[in-house]
Every structure is written in C-alpha cells, then in structure tokens.
Amino acid sequence: MKRERLDQKEFYIRLAEALDGSSGDIWTETVLSGSHAGEKYLVRGGAEMAPSVEEVADHADSPGESAADSADFSVETEKDLSGENVKDAVPAGDDSSAPVFRERIGKTPRLIICGGGHVSMPVIRMGKMLGFTVTVLEDRPKFSDNARAAGADTVICEPFEDALAGIRGDSDSWFVIVTRGHRYDTICLESILKKTCAYVGMMGSRRRVAIVKDQLAAKGISRELLDGVHTPIGLKIGAETPEEIAVSIMAEIIQVKHSGSKCGGYPEALLSAILADDGRQKVLATIISRKGSAPRGTGAKMLIFEDGATVDTIGGGCVESEIIQKALLMMRTGEKDFQICEADLTMEAAEDEGMVCGGIVEVMLERMV
Numbered sequence: 462m463k464r465e466r467l468d469q470k471e472f473y474i475r476l477a478e479a480l481d482g483s484s485g486d487i488w489t490e491t492v493l494s495g496s497h498a499g500e501k502y503l504v505r506g507g508a509e510m511a512p513s514v515e516e517v518a519d520h521a522d523s524p525g526e527s528a529a530d531s532a533d534f535s536v537e538t539e540k541d542l543s544g545e546n547v548k549d550a551v552p553a554g555d556d557s558s559a560p561v562f563r564e565r566i567g568k569t570p571r572l573i574i575c576g577g578g579h580v581s582m583p584v585i586r587m588g589k590m591l592g593f594t595v596t597v598l599e600d601r602p603k604f605s606d607n608a609r610a611a612g613a614d615t616v617i618c619e620p621f622e623d624a625l626a627g628i629r630g631d632s633d634s635w636f637v638i639v640t641r642g643h644r645y646d647t648i649c650l651e652s653i654l655k656k657t658c659a660y661v662g663m664m665g666s667r668r669r670v671a672i673v674k675d676q677l678a679a680k681g682i683s684r685e686l687l688d689g690v691h692t693p694i695g696l697k698i699g700a701e702t703p704e705e706i707a708v709s710i711m712a713e714i715i716q717v718k719h720s721g722s723k724c725g726g727y728p729e730a731l732l733s734a735i736l737a738d739d740g741r742q743k744v745l746a747t748i749i750s751r752k753g754s755a756p757r758g759t760g761a762k763m764l765i766f767e768d769g770a771t772v773d774t775i776g777g778g779c780v781e782s783e784i785i786q787k788a789l790l791m792m793r794t795g796e797k798d799f800q801i802c803e804a805d806l807t808m809e810a811a812e813d814e815g816m817v818c819g820g821i822v823e824v825m826l827e828r829m830v
Contacts, residue, residue: 464504469830472501473735476727479505480568487566491825493749495559499799499827562749562825564760567726568633569594570659570718574613575621575649576640577604580664583707584637585611591711592728593635598624598649621648630656635714637694638663646673654686660717662694662710691717727762734764734772735829742767743829744788748775749801753820767792775824780804784824791828798828 467475472489479487488504572588574581577599588595589612596615597608605618617624621640625648628634636658638649646663650673653661663670670692678684695709696716727735735745748761757776764772765788775781783804791797805821 464502466500466502469499469501469827472503473732475503476566477732477736479503480566480727480732489564489566491562491827493560493562493801493825497559562747568631569726569729570633570635571596572714573598573628573634573636574608575625575636575638575653576645577601577608577616578639578641580639580703580706580710581608582611583704584639584710585613587707587711589614591715596628598628600624621645622652625649625652628656630658632657632659634658635718636661637710637714639694643669643673647676650690651677651680651682654682654690660691660714661689662691662713664694664706664710665692667693726760728773731762731764731773742792744791745827745829746775746784746788747825747827748822749825750823751820752822757822765789775822780822784826788826791826798830800826802826 490502490504492498492500570593572593572595574584574595574597577597581597585595585597585608595613597613598617598621599605599608600618600620602618605616608616636653638646640646640649643665646665650663674687677687691713695706696713698709700706700709744765746763746765748757748759751759761775762773763775765785769785769789771785775784787802801823803821803823
C-alpha cells in the first residue's frame with residue numbers, strides 16, 4: 462500500500478493520473494478538523510487495513526513538523542462508502558480527536574458492448590445518459606458507423622477476439638454481449654471471463670445461452686464462472702422492442718451497481734474543471750454524511766465558481782443553494798480555505814421546494830488554491 466500526503470494541487474494531479482492508469486483500489490483521505498484540517502492523502506494499492514498512526518507519522522516531512530504532530534490523526538478501521546459511517550476518529554491526544562473522511566474512489570464506469578445491432582443503439586444512448594463511457598466492438602463497418610452515430614465514445618471495428626484482446630478489464634468495466642449469433646457470443650464470453658469485470662451479461666434464448674455455456678465448459682471454464690453471467694440479460698419486465706430491451710439491460714446493470722459496495726468518484730468533467738488553470742476561484746463541495754432521505758448520498762460532489770456557476774450537483778433545491786452561498790462567501794472573504802457545514806432539509810422545507818426528500822447533510826467545502 463502506498464500512502465502519500467500531498468498539497469492540494471499535486472493531490473488532484475496525482476489522483477487524475479491514478480484514475481487514468483491504476484488497476485488497484487484508490488482511496489482518498491481528508492483531515493476534517495484540528496491543525497491539519499484540509500490535509501489530503503492519496504492511498505493506492507488495495508488497502509485492506511487502514512494506515513496506522515505510525516504510517517501517518519512516517520510522512521511528517523514538512524519543515525519543523527514532528528512525527529508526533531503528524532500522528533494526531535488516523536483511521537482505525539477501513540470504511541467503505543456503502544454506509545453513512547465514512548468518518549472515523551482516533552484520539553489525537555488526551556482530550557481531542559481528528560476525524561478523517563475516507564473515500565474509495567471509483568473510475569468512470571465503462572460500458573463495453575459486443576455487437577452493434579439494433580439493440581445496441583438504445584443501450585449506447587442510455588449508457589451515455591447514465592454516465593458510462595461507451596465502447597462498442599463490431600466487426601462490420603456499416604454497423605460500426607451506426608454505433609458512432611448513436612454516440613459511442615469508442616468504436617473498434619475488428620474481429621471480436623482481436624478487439625477484446627485490447628480491452629483491459631477492471632472493477633469498473635461492464636460487459637454487454639449482444640452479438641448476431643452464438644458463435645460470436647462464445648468468442649466474446651470466453652475472452653471476457655478471463656478479465657476482471659463488474660458485470661457481464663449476454664443476450665439470447667435459453668437454448669442459445671445453454672449452447673454457449675456448454676461449449677465453454679467443455680473448454681475447461683468453470684461452471685461457477687459461467688453461472689455468474691447474467692443470462693438471459695436484463696431484468697424480466699416483458700421487454701419486446703429494442704428500446705424496452707435496452708431499459709431492462711441498463712436496469713439490471715443499475716441494480717448490480719448499487720447492490721455492491723459503493724464508492725465515490727470524480728466525474729471527468731468535474732476533475733477537469735478542478736484541474737483547469739483558468740484563473741477563476743472555485744470551491745469543491747463534498748457530502749461527507751447524510752441523515753434521512755437527502756437527494757444525494759455521501760461522496761456526492763459539486764464544484765462552485767466565483768460567479769455562481771457549478772459543475773455537477775449535490776442534490777439541488779434549498780440545500781444546494783445554501784451550500785453555494787457558503788462557498789461564494791468563502792471566495793469573497795478569503796478568510797477560510799476549508800470548512801465543514803451542515804444543511805438541514807426538513808420535511809416542511811422539502812415540501813416547500815416541491816421535493817420528496819428530506820434530511821440533513823454535512824458538507825465539506827474546500828477552496829481550490
């Protein structure tokens with residue numbers, strides 16, 4: 462496990478590099494209070510155990526800073542973003558503690574569609590709508606052109622076996638097999654099952670699916686792996702048209718995506734805006750805890766500019782408006798670079814806003830310096 466304490470600018474540069482090239486888990490940590498409030502750490506390499514106080518002390522490299530000063534915070538146990546308890550505090554002294562917000566960062570999810578037929582077109586569009594980067598593998602030039610026209614980010618017009626050889630799987634890769642025949646299904650599934658992935662689903666009748674699985678089992682692929690494939694693909698909603706089938710496929714992907722451990726993230730547009738050296742003041746708002754049914758969960762982020770423009774959202778309504786006002790005040794006064802604030806959307810206030818959600822969110826505000 463590699464754990465680095467970084468200044469703010471370097472932190473986001475390194476985070477972008479890690480998201481672009483790392484295949485392991487990426488965690489971030491931000492100290493929430495005390496003399497180290499706002500200090501940021503990047504942890505890479507799959508952290509089963511949280512760093513100890515001693516590991517924190519090892520990074521005490523600022524001039525005049527002692528190991529004891531640097532060791533006034535730690536995380537006692539690994540916390541995933543699957544629950545609300547993503548803050549942990551370990552005593553930093555006799556009568557104080559320094560809470561740390563720890564977040565596992567996921568990459569932008571990739572939807573890899575094998576096949577460019579009529580079902581693929583609405584899957585491409587829905588995938589883009591849901592925040593996936595979409596790659597289509599198709600060996601027929603005409604159908605490849607159709608996939609490009611539908612909005613796919615990347616289209617690889619090669620034999621499926623060759624195209625998949627160049628696709629690196631990871632925990633943010635979602636594979637959808639919708640080819641034109643079981644021969645191509647077999648080629649695709651055999652290659653995909655050798656990769657790490659979050660999901661693999663295959664379209665086809667039960668008979669066609671059984672043929673593919675039997676062929677791969679005869680090649681030595683375990684039944685356990687084969688049974689993990691979502692076949693027939695999609696939720697059972699009685700879908701008939703290509704658009705309805707696409708809805709069932711993406712609904713199943715959403716179901717799988719939210720049934721496992723959740724992670725935070727930095728959408729590409731958000732991270733690009735953070736890194737942009739455009740001379741504008743900006744504040745990053747991150748929800749670090751939530752009580753009740755607030756619209757967005759822990760880890761949701763929004764970037765606020767000095768003119769009130771924003772990138773992304775933490776839920777809209779009066780809560781978001783209140784946070785924007787606090788961020789604008791930070792930029793106008795320049796008195797604070799970091800603060801934690803609370804926004805309360807009571808049921809009465811939620812009803813006034815025309816929202817069905819109500820709750821309390823705690824938000825971390827970081828001025829980009």
